[in-house]
Amino acid sequence: MRSIASRMSVMSGEGALSVFARAKELEAQGRSIIHLELGEPDFHPGSSVVESVTKALAEGKDRYCAVAGLPALREEIAHYLQRTRNLDVSAANVVIAPGCKAALFFAMMVLLEPGDEVLYPDPGFPGYPSITLGLGAVPVPFELSSRNHFQPDLTEITAKITRRARMLITNSPGNPTGTVYTDAVQRGLAELAVKHDLWVLSDEIYARIIYGGEYLSMLSYSGMKERTLIIDGFSKSFAMTGWRLGYTVAPPEVAPALALMAINTYTCVAEFTQYAAIDALRDREGTTPRMVAEFARRREQFVHDLNKSPGFRCEPPEGAFYAWVDIRGTGSSAEEVCRILLDDAGVAAIPGAAFGPSGKHFVRFSFASSVENLREAAARIMKVSAAWQRTLVAT
Ligand SMILES: Cc1ncc(COP(=O)(O)O)c(C=O)c1O
The missing domain is CATH 3.40.640.10 (Type I PLP-dependent aspartate aminotransferase-like (Major domain))
Incomplete structure (x- = not known):
């Protein structure tokens, strides 16, 4: 019997890539999606x-x-x-x-x-x-x-x-x-x-x-x-x-x-x-320091905005370009929060369990996206947060 080697059954894919695929599907249907799922700078080399x-x-x-x-x-x-x-x-x-x-x-x-x-x-x-x-x-x-x-x-x-x-x-x-x-x-x-x-x-x-x-x-x-x-x-x-x-x-x-x-x-x-x-x-043009300075600006703004969203708690990261948000205060699972964010708000983010069991109460947002996108994402998140606030009131 021809078969695929058993090692393939123990290897896993990446949550970021599967959220990206679903977000692309929604986009193809004409939805506006803000992509905060991939770990990819929105810059290009000098x-x-x-x-x-x-x-x-x-x-x-x-x-x-x-x-x-x-x-x-x-x-x-x-x-x-x-x-x-x-x-x-x-x-x-x-x-x-x-x-x-x-x-x-x-x-x-x-x-x-x-x-x-x-x-x-x-x-x-x-x-x-x-x-x-x-x-x-x-x-x-x-x-x-x-x-x-x-x-x-x-x-x-x-x-x-x-x-x-x-x-x-x-x-x-x-x-x-x-x-x-x-x-x-x-x-x-x-x-x-x-x-x-x-x-x-x-x-x-x-x-x-x-x-x-x-x-x-x-x-x-x-x-x-x-x-x-x-x-x-x-x-x-x-x-x-x-x-x-x-x-x-x-x-x-x-x-x-x-x-x-x-x-x-x-x-x-x-x-x-x-x-x-x-x-x-x-790096004679100083591309990297300029990019990092821009990430620093976005980090300030985005983390501040996320912390205003009901049920979200986020420490400013010391490096990289991810906001790692504790969503326990929403009363919902990270998967449910990400589903609401993508389906109802058009904001793509990754449930933390994609990074291991200890991430299960968290959601990862990449802030390698423009200031306008991040502002718009925060506004959309605020709008749909009523969905989990209702759940909290009901329970
Ligand atoms: C911690 C870490 N290591 C390695 C990689 C892979 O990087 P590359 O694009 O160079 O394969 C990534 C990409 O997201 C990463 O976050």
Whole structure:
């Protein structure tokens, strides 16, 4: 009997993409929808990045190229991490991948054996448990709770580390909560990783999108150099989601294994996009700081407006571009709130359980949308909130 491999039955999709599909259906029927479901900046890369890609194509830079990525791009990433994160990284340790998701998948495939336990944040990026399960490993969630300001709880994590624990995934700033892990928490996580000899997969895709303070990478803590892999890329910080460009910074013995994964799968990342990525990193036009300043403005306004909606409670996120709203005060489930928002108000948002069981009383809104859209969304939410206020009065 022909069948699909059993690993596919344990992997999962993404809530954001299914809400997006439903929202698109409604749009096709003529409804006005404000899309706050996808984690996609509503900006585009600076004009010099677009000029670089055009120039590279005109010069015939569309061939198979270096498996681990263009040496010039890997050098530029090393400089960039020195400049923006104060990290001392060698270009030899950088491997370019077609997006952060691919970088995550390959890093986990290279490091995990079936049965290994992977500690990861809940709520968190849905790929962490899905990829873990797909590789026959065991996801072990640690909670990011509102009681703890969505910071990882070191006591809980310590209690969950067993002899099978092999990897700790961190994500600061985090999707969906926007939490920037404190120095003390990261130091504690680093100590646990050293004590229990864990790999650390530090997903730093939102590192540039923070609203104050200086970014601290997991790689900068004592004992981390030999066990930490940074996953980062161009989708969020450089508004290049569709370019499919990411990278891993790995210890010297891991980088060749990642290159071997490249040989066996994507061969190399499109050469012309890599030339443009060099330009994006240099950011001579200041595109990233301008975009982040705009996100900061929207965050102020949108979080303020959401907190005026009956039953909604939202702490301003410290990073990324998501409002993570506690909806317990509505008396309805997050699924029901999202259904009302989409069907009655034309506002697309994601029920928090899409990011793990600890997200079940929350809804995630992306504020990577124009100020006008966000104002209009808040007004529409206010209007339909009567639906759950009625339920509350009735019960
Ligand atoms: C935490 C996190 N990691 C990884 C990714 C994947 O990024 P990419 O578009 O580079 O594959 C995302 C995208 O939403 C994300 O939020």
